[in-house]
Amino acid sequence: MIKHAAPALDLQLLRTFQSVAQLGSLAAAAEQQHRTLGAISLxxxxxxxxxxxxxxxxxxxxxxxxxxxxxxxxxxxxxxRQHDTLMDRFTGRGLAGRVRLGVPEDYASELMTGILPLFLERHPGVQLEVVTGTSGHLAREIEKGRLTLSVLLDRPHPLPGGVPLWETTPVWAAARISSLEDRESLPLALHETDCPYRQLAIEALEEADMNWHVVFTSTSINAIEDAVAAGLAIGVIDQERLKPTMRELTAEDGLPPLKPGQAGLHRAARIEPAARDAADALANLLTEQLTDRGPWRHGG
Known part of the structure; x- marks a missing residue:
């Protein structure tokens, strides 16, 4: 008696399904895989x-x-995972080693939603450790060799070299229902030192000769946003992070303009030989996915 083989699953279909599930959007998966929306849907x-x-x-x-x-x-x-491990074992193409990636907290959520899971799917043998912090702190960490790679903004501790990724769009943000009238000093919600947006805010206000005082300080971007949305203070955040409970403040509200910033990818001067290929692969993926676009497109 002849037994017919059971129908097999196409692994590429499974990879596409995983991408859609992780990103929560067919369009985002299409962009990530450099395919048309119709192809992903099919x-x-x-x-x-x-x-x-x-x-x-x-x-x-x-x-x-x-x-x-x-x-x-x-x-x-x-x-x-088992398929990729098997292929890596017999083809010798598998990457290994330990890579420590530094990411500014403002962008960590978007990167972890799309790009980093994709990297680990492709390279299950790599030990990836992600560290968040302010750009200033991360810049010092990579100078000391404590990070392999890091995404950094160009303030307040700019590093030479690096691969340009995207231009940031900092804006003044306040609660949707709030008023700045009759205030002699602007109440601010800011990160602690080493934050590029803190430096931008202070530089802009001092150049405009405006009075300000800090009402709320935190290392957490979510805490800063909560303080702004609650009407406790105004802050500087990326335009893409504006929530429905916030509004953007402009020159019409009496606020000075903010200078755009540049995000770049930097690598340590010395990388362990066992991790160099893995670091190159992650750097290539970050550059491919983020150049001129930033991380926001991966969220939906």
Whole structure:
């Protein structure tokens, strides 16, 4: 009796499904994989037809996983990990070593949602450690060789060299319902020292000869944003981080303009030989995904 082989899953379909699930958007997955939206949609449709189940629910803000989708996501991760480990073992192409990546906290969430999981999927043998902090702190850490790579803004501790990535768009932010009238001194919510946006704010206000005082200080961008949204103070954040509870302040509100900044990728002067190929692979992926675009497109 002839037994017919069971239909096999196309691993590329599973990789596309994982990308969509992680990014929460077909469009973001298409951009990440350098494919058209139609091609990504077709791959998901083929996977659903092969498994005879619906994996995604589409909505105005992206997609969400069905119960079957959640189950497949967990199972496919292990399947792809084992596949890639097997291929690396027999082809000798697997990367290894320990890479410590520094990321400004303002951008950590977006990078962890899209780019870093993609790197670990491609290179499961690499030990990746991500460290967040202010750009000034991270710059000193990479100078001391405590980081392998770091994404940095060009203030307040600029480093020579580096690969330019994207231009930042800092703006003044306040609670949506708030007033600056009749205030002799501007209340500010700022990061501690070593933050480029803190330096931008102070430089702009001092050049405009405006009075200011610090009401709230924190190392956490989320805490700064909460203080702004609550009306406790105004702050400087990236325009992409403005929430519905905030509004952007401009010259019409009496605020001086803020200078744009530059984000760049820097690497340590010395990298352990065992980690050099892994560091190169991560640097190439970050450069490919972030140049001229920044991390925001990976969020949805």
């Amino acid at each position: 791959q998901i449709k083929r996977l659903e037809e092969r498994l005879d189940t619906r994996l995604l629910e589409r909505g105005p803000r992206g997609v969400r996983l069905t119960a079957s989708g959640e189950s497949l996501l967990q199972a496919s991760r292990e399947l792809l």
